[in-house]
Amino acid sequence: MTGSVLASWKDGLAKQAVLDFVAAAVTPGSGFVELADRIAAFDNDGTLWVEQPMPPQLDFVFRKWQEEVRAEPSLAQQQPYKALIEQDRAFFEGVATQDPQVVATLEEGFARSWAGTTPEEFDAQVREWTKTVKQPKLGVPYVELVYRPMLELFDFLRANQFRVFVCSGGGRDFMRAFAEETWGIYKENVIGSAAAYTYADGRIVRSEAFLGGLDLGPGKPEHIFAQTGRLPLFAGGNADVDIEMLQSARFALLVNHDDEEREFAYAKGAETALAEAEKLGWTIVSMKNDWTTVFGKEAG
């Protein structure tokens, strides 16, 4: 059953831990898991694709807001546009720490930009962005910066009858626009922070409201439970905002960004998660040492 399984993963502790857990889950015995309970959930930014210099969705949002400021310059005096114009990183880092003031201000900004938009219109904007915008250091569109080993992990889990979900603090509808062709995952398996939509005159239109809280921290297991009726059996993340999701799973995998040469090396925003991983025995994946290939369609 090896051979092409996890082909971009080097033999080592991380790969072996994944193989062992899944083998036990599908084999009659004490580690066996019923089909219904075989749910895996993965963070997106930094777990499935590059999140430096900022989560790709922020690039998408910032371009929209820059257009809006060009059309209406007085916006530059108010948040969140002011923080964007002044390149105020500290403001946007308030998302990662779930600062309520920052979150509320961003939600107002999203509502201003996209309330009244249909799913088709929003999808078209995201698709245009995925085709045309390139990551500044690596010079290719973000959807080409999905980690090859993680897609192989999806394949391996699905081959063992797991249902794979993505669960990100990022926008549910943003991810759903490329989930099917990029991850091979149906839209209904994508969980994220989400606007509410209203149905009228035969159409679904985005409203100003948000549905539930942000899908970060405790919001991750909350959103997973709401979507699936379960907590995950297997979870993968890379940051402090993934801790609760990883705690809620029976098998937890933490991607460590330690590969300055092929990607980025940083622990900022993941310090507590790395400490928890050591303490609780989560499987830490070293991008540098555990993966032979990081990007690309073919295993290397």
Place this chain on the structure above:
Amino acid sequence: MTGSVLASWKDGLAKQAVLDFVAAAVTPGSGFVELADRIAAFDNDGTLWVEQPMPPQLDFVFRKWQEEVRAEPSLAQQQPYKALIEQDRAFFEGVATQDPQVVATLEEGFARSWAGTTPEEFDAQVREWTKTVKQPKLGVPYVELVYRPMLELFDFLRANQFRVFVCSGGGRDFMRAFAEETWGIYKENVIGSAAAYTYADGRIVRSEAFLGGLDLGPGKPEHIFAQTGRLPLFAGGNADVDIEMLQSARFALLVNHDDEEREFAYAKGAETALAEAEKLGWTIVSMKNDWTTVFGKEAG
């Protein structure tokens, strides 16, 4: 491909319409539908099982509230307990008409009864109810009063690579407790009115809040879109609260309760839906004339 397909459906317009639509969806040509878009959504009460003399979940809820009134008799002075004790049907019919006052009062009642409950505790209460409580006229547990022809329709749709969802105004978690063994549908394919849950100390616990609005009327396509990122290709319902869901689908099927002998004959709460069906060419299923068998595990 006929033979065992839709075995409890009599040959006729309804069966033929279903067969033709699905055949076109899976055959290259003008009616072909991509795999990703093959989503079917079905109401539960009155579409998948008996909803007379009242939706089964109300029986479950009323038993809980009766216990609470016995323990604390002063509750009988306030709603929704008062309406229960006085058998005030008009009050509870306010759900079907989405009366905001009634809805708010019921939500307060649900919060009082179940806030703080874990999913395991709630599931156990529902399972106890499904095992012990019998429908008064038909004398068997409600889960045995699922319409055999609709389960065959699920099988037929799945055989044609549709993903089947249930979308009910009833409680999401109530349905999820029996969905897998009763309908053969994973919990994540069950959509309904839902409490919010909070995650703390490694546990998911039901809160007092509701997540989004009631899954009735326009709430049905809204909930389906939120859960799946799509509107349904195929939808089935039986009542006025299903109209928007049926309108949002390319193929709409309306179950008509016209079988006094084997089930019930009534049009109350479905008058507008029946008129819309005629006007818009929805497929009307006569329980009396289109189904050889209504209940039971074996086709008749």
